[in-house]
Amino acid sequence: MSNRFQQLMQVGQSLWYDNIQRSLIKNGTLKRMIEEGEIRGITSNPTIFNLAISKSQDYDSAIAPMAWAGWSAEQIFYQLAVEDIQSAADLFLPLYEKSDRADGYVSLEVSPYLARDAQATVREALELWKRVDRPNLMIKIPATREGLEAIREAIAQGINVNVTLIFSLERYREVIEAYLSGLEKRVNAGLPVDRIASVASFFVSRVDTKVDALLEKLIAEGNLTEEEACSLMGKTAIANAKLAYQIFKETFNSSRFKRLAEKGARVQRPLWASTSTKNPRYRDVLYVEELIGPLTVNTVPPQTLDAFRDHGNVSLTLEEGVEEAKSHLAHLEHLGISMSLVTAQLEEEGVKAFADSFSTLLQTLTQRKEEFNSSLGPLARAVSQRVKVFEETQFIERFHRHDPFLWSSIPEEQEEIRKRMGWLEAPQTSRALVSAIEQFAQEVVEAGFTHAVLLGMGGSSLAPEVLRQVFGVGKIGEHPALDLLILDSTDPAQVLAVESWSPVERTLYIVSSKSGTTIEITAFMEYFWKKAVDRFGSKAGSHFIAITDPGTKLEKIAKERNFRKVFLADPTVGGRNSALTAFGLVPAGLLGINLEEFLSRAEQISRECRPQIPAGRNPGLVLGAILGESALAGRDKVTLLTDALWQPLGAWLEQLIAESSGKRGKGIVPVDLEPLYPADVYGADRLFVYLRSTGEKDDFVNQLVQGDHPVVVITTNDPMDLAGEFYRWEVATAVACSVIGVNSFDQPDVQDNKDRSVKKIQNFHETGVLEQEKPVWEKHGVQVFSTSPIDGLSLKEVVMRFLQNATQGDYIAINAYLPRTPEMQTVLGKLRTWIQQLTGLPTTLGFGPRFLHSTGQLHKGGANNGLFLQITADSQTDVEIPGMNLTFGQLERAQALGDYESLVARGRRVIRIHLGKTPHEILDF
Numbered sequence: 001m002s003n004r005f006q007q008l009m010q011v012g013q014s015l016w017y018d019n020i021q022r023s024l025i026k027n028g029t030l031k032r033m034i035e036e037g038e039i040r041g042i043t044s045n046p047t048i049f050n051l052a053i054s055k056s057q058d059y060d061s062a063i064a065p066m067a068w069a070g071w072s073a074e075q076i077f078y079q080l081a082v083e084d085i086q087s088a089a090d091l092f093l094p095l096y097e098k099s100d101r102a103d104g105y106v107s108l109e110v111s112p113y114l115a116r117d118a119q120a121t122v123r124e125a126l127e128l129w130k131r132v133d134r135p136n137l138m139i140k141i142p143a144t145r146e147g148l149e150a151i152r153e154a155i156a157q158g159i160n161v162n163v164t165l166i167f168s169l170e171r172y173r174e175v176i177e178a179y180l181s182g183l184e185k186r187v188n189a190g191l192p193v194d195r196i197a198s199v200a201s202f203f204v205s206r207v208d209t210k211v212d213a214l215l216e217k218l219i220a221e222g223n224l225t226e227e228e229a230c231s232l233m234g235k236t237a238i239a240n241a242k243l244a245y246q247i248f249k250e251t252f253n254s255s256r257f258k259r260l261a262e263k264g265a266r267v268q269r270p271l272w273a274s275t276s277t278k279n280p281r282y283r284d285v286l287y288v289e290e291l292i293g294p295l296t297v298n299t300v301p302p303q304t305l306d307a308f309r310d311h312g313n314v315s316l317t318l319e320e321g322v323e324e325a326k327s328h329l330a331h332l333e334h335l336g337i338s339m340s341l342v343t344a345q346l347e348e349e350g351v352k353a354f355a356d357s358f359s360t361l362l363q364t365l366t367q368r369k370e371e372f373n374s375s376l377g378p379l380a381r382a383v384s385q386r387v388k389v390f391e392e393t394q395f396i397e398r399f400h401r402h403d404p405f406l407w408s409s410i411p412e413e414q415e416e417i418r419k420r421m422g423w424l425e426a427p428q429t430s431r432a433l434v435s436a437i438e439q440f441a442q443e444v445v446e447a448g449f450t451h452a453v454l455l456g457m458g459g460s461s462l463a464p465e466v467l468r469q470v471f472g473v474g475k476i477g478e479h480p481a482l483d484l485l486i487l488d489s490t491d492p493a494q495v496l497a498v499e500s501w502s503p504v505e506r507t508l509y510i511v512s513s514k515s516g517t518t519i520e521i522t523a524f525m526e527y528f529w530k531k532a533v534d535r536f537g538s539k540a541g542s543h544f545i546a547i548t549d550p551g552t553k554l555e556k557i558a559k560e561r562n563f564r565k566v567f568l569a570d571p572t573v574g575g576r577n578s579a580l581t582a583f584g585l586v587p588a589g590l591l592g593i594n595l596e597e598f599l600s601r602a603e604q605i606s607r608e609c610r611p612q613i614p615a616g617r618n619p620g621l622v623l624g625a626i627l628g629e630s631a632l633a634g635r636d637k638v639t640l641l642t643d644a645l646w647q648p649l650g651a652w653l654e655q656l657i658a659e660s661s662g663k664r665g666k667g668i669v670p671v672d673l674e675p676l677y678p679a680d681v682y683g684a685d686r687l688f689v690y691l692r693s694t695g696e697k698d699d700f701v702n703q704l705v706q707g708d709h710p711v712v713v714i715t716t717n718d719p720m721d722l723a724g725e726f727y728r729w730e731v732a733t734a735v736a737c738s739v740i741g742v743n744s745f746d747q748p749d750v751q752d753n754k755d756r757s758v759k760k761i762q763n764f765h766e767t768g769v770l771e772q773e774k775p776v777w778e779k780h781g782v783q784v785f786s787t788s789p790i791d792g793l794s795l796k797e798v799v800m801r802f803l804q805n806a807t808q809g810d811y812i813a814i815n816a817y818l819p820r821t822p823e824m825q826t827v828l829g830k831l832r833t834w835i836q837q838l839t840g841l842p843t844t845l846g847f848g849p850r851f852l853h854s855t856g857q858l859h860k861g862g863a864n865n866g867l868f869l870q871i872t873a874d875s876q877t878d879v880e881i882p883g884m885n886l887t888f889g890q891l892e893r894a895q896a897l898g899d900y901e902s903l904v905a906r907g908r909r910v911i912r913i914h915l916g917k918t919p920h921e922i923l924d925f
């Protein structure tokens with residue numbers, strides 16, 4: 001603590017901060033200021049909140065759900081204010097306790113509209129007291145005539161009161177009287193008074209502003225010399241305050257107060273408010289330096305605090321010049337400046353100014369709310385209705401109780417659901433993993449590892465991939481962290497590409513499988529295990545780790561093979577909800593991400609999703625309402641728009657949304673990385689979600705909104721917010737599934753695909769061929785497979801014929817069993833645009849077998865509104881999978897064929913284009 005702050009405290013004055021702003025709370029500034037001893041309390045008022053909310057974007061993410069839920073501007077304001085006040089109060093709690101409840105208070109003002117209504121003020125004061133629910137809260141009540149009654153009653157009811165807008169000495173006496181009689185009322189009723197705190201905010205600078213102006217007027221009228229006026233200017237406010245302090249001393253030294261003090265009552269400290277210097281000709285710390293004395297508080301705005309920190313002087317000034325103060329005021333009266341008139345006007349103007357600020361704030365909020373609301377366009381009504389229903393039916397309480405009826409009434413499914421809700425608490429429970437992961441990360445970098453290859457599919461691999469792309473490679477202690485590549489393809493070219501990326505002696509292989517039996521992952525493991533054994537012999541295990549559920553086959557293998565480490569995952573969390581468990585956190589730790597901070601971001605949002613929070617303020621719940629209502633309204637294509645930072649998140653969202661929702665003939669179709677088209681091209685089956693950081697797509701979004709397309713904008717720009725997004729979307733997806741009526745936590749149709757592939761492989765082992773139908777079209781080495789005849793002079797024509805089957809509401813999925821290289825993505829991206837131009841329909845692009853663990857479930861289990869263009873090719877090189885009597889190329893083909901058959905079996909519209917050895921550029925129509 002700097003000397004100045006220490007000295008101030010030693011002479012008995014507490015400095016409070018006349019400022020509140022969400023960013024100060026979130027970014028740790030407030031905590032630091034408290035810990036460094038700069039400030040010992042906080043005051044807010046409607047003007048401060050207006051500034052905080054209207055002039056920043058700090059509150060937008062909180063405003064959004066409330067706006068979508070249809071809340072009024074006033075409801076939104078109180079929610080925001082209460083949140084800030086609660087968070088600030090929590091930060092001050094240690095000081096409150098350490099100072100034996102002398103300091104550490106945070107003030108929240110009642111609505112300025114109620115300043116003339118005693119009863120309504122008390123009602124609101126009690127309501128806010130209850131709602132904020134913090135012992136170190138002070139409710140600010142203006143000291144109007146009507147306010148005095150409210151102050152007395154509020155004190156009598158046992159709440160802490162900061163009496164605000166005191167200007168005159170007469171009113172100050174009345175304020176003290178209200179305080180004392182409020183306490184006496186309690187004592188007479190046999191109630192305790194020792195926990196009641198109160199301050200009387202005596203306004204300072206505004207008095208000078210007003211009196212100085214009157215002095216100027218006297219000069220202008222020729223009734224006062226400039227010299228005399230100058231000797232009077234800038235002195236009235238301090239004189240007034242000094243006399244107020246004398247009243248304080250007198251009253252609280254009285255026997256009346258002593259009787260109360262014996263019962264534990266505390267003095268009502270004078271608080272110097274309005275202490276920023278308004279006249280730039282005056283010293284910027286004038287109203288601090290001149291009012292220093294014991295048992296007082298001075299609340300200062302940021303610029304005054306900065307000035308005091310820089311050059312404030314501390315000496316006991318408050319009791320100096322009391323006589324001069326009296327004669328100063330007498331002099332003014334003599335000049336015809338009536339202090340009672342001045343202070344009455346100030347009170348009137350003060351009430352009006354706060355009411356005006358409040359009105360401006362409500363107008364701003366109304367405007368923001370309308371912007372958010374209009375962005376939902378045709379969905380706005382249904383969404384707000386849905387949130388109301390959530391509130392009425394205690395949806396989120398049931399959600400947190402893991403009530404399976406929210407998703408299914410089938411007993412077996414319910415049993416499974418009950419076991420799959422652990423992710424809700426992951427931001428808290430996963431903290432237990434942090435030190436082990438950090439230690440392990442340190443160990444591997446010290447052992448010389450520089451690369452990690454994660455072998456996983458779907459939920460076990462997509463979160464790590466997003467983490468790598470969003471965060472890049474950080475540091476672990478002094479060492480660079482590991483660079484990370486995901487292998488989630490059985491395409492031989494991709495397996496080889498991963499192999500050549502990773503220097504085998506310095507690569508850690510992470511076998512990541514919840515079930516421990518996923519065929520692709522087993523194949524990858526065997527492939528790299530053999531390489532490691534060939535190279536390191538019995539030490540091969542030290543290059544491998546596993547992340548898996550307890551008791552899986554993988555755990556057993558890992559132990560047998562002496563893996564460097566096995567991280568056991570939480571079995572109550574399903575694969576696609578596992579980002580914040582070991583499946584995401586181990587790779588995150590190896591990338592050098594600060595896990596404590598990462599989890600605390602998730603925790604922040606998880607707190608907003610708790611049952612104690614009103615439904616309309618719950619960001620996950622409201623987003624879920626939007627996704628669900630949108631799907632019910634036929635807008636089942638959730639089209640993801642992203643700024644560069646969040647682009648990688650799309651793939652993770654795709655698997656979460658598609659695999660969770662796409663079943664029983666229903667589902668939400670995520671459309672990721674689709675090229676942008678003019679707004680009028682999109683159909684009425686779209687909901688857009690814009691994951692915004694820099695606002696690159698703001699113009700495009702405006703066009704969409706103007707075109708009446710619903711758009712949800714989520715703005716975050718710190719990579720650490722990824723943790724919160726994982727959580728928000730997990731909640732939202734589960735909620736949306738409940739709205740559309742599907743079980744979010746199973747993937748019934750994935751198994752069918754797997755079974756068919758396994759059967760194909762068995763058959764292959766018996767016959768030596770992978771069984772497939774006859775092509776219905778063939779030219780220049782390219783074959784097309786379909787259940788119905790199809791013809792055309794060229795491949796392009798065949799595809800066009802196939803696409804003629806599409807109608808409004810359909811989507812076209814390109815499912816490519818090809819290596820996921822940038823070149824391939826470009827060619828298939830062009831194909832996507834071509835299809836879109838031809839059909840006007842949404843398109844998706846997935847690489848097999850990766851998408852089988854993502855959108856694959858939706859393709860088969862969702863609504864029958866997909867047309868599937870499966871593409872396969874003969875790989876140029878192939879590689880053996882050790883111990884499986886199979887190559888990766890054969891496995892990939894078996895999976896493609898299984899996928900195709902599974903689609904056909906479900907009556908889906910599908911063709912397979914087999915390119916054979918023909919270069920994929922042929923698809924560039």
Ligand SMILES: O=P(O)(O)OC[C@H]1O[C@](O)(CO)[C@@H](O)[C@@H]1O
Nearest residue numbers: 458459460513514515518575853
């Ligand atoms: O982690 P595992 O059990 O290997 O499963 C990988 C993926 O396969 C699925 O079970 C089915 O696609 C996903 O839900 C999961 O994320």
Ligand SMILES: O=C[C@H](O)[C@H](O)COP(=O)(O)O
Nearest residue numbers: 018043045201273274275276
């Ligand atoms: O409690 C604090 C007061 O609301 C604040 O100090 C008023 O200051 P101002 O006169 O600078 O608006």
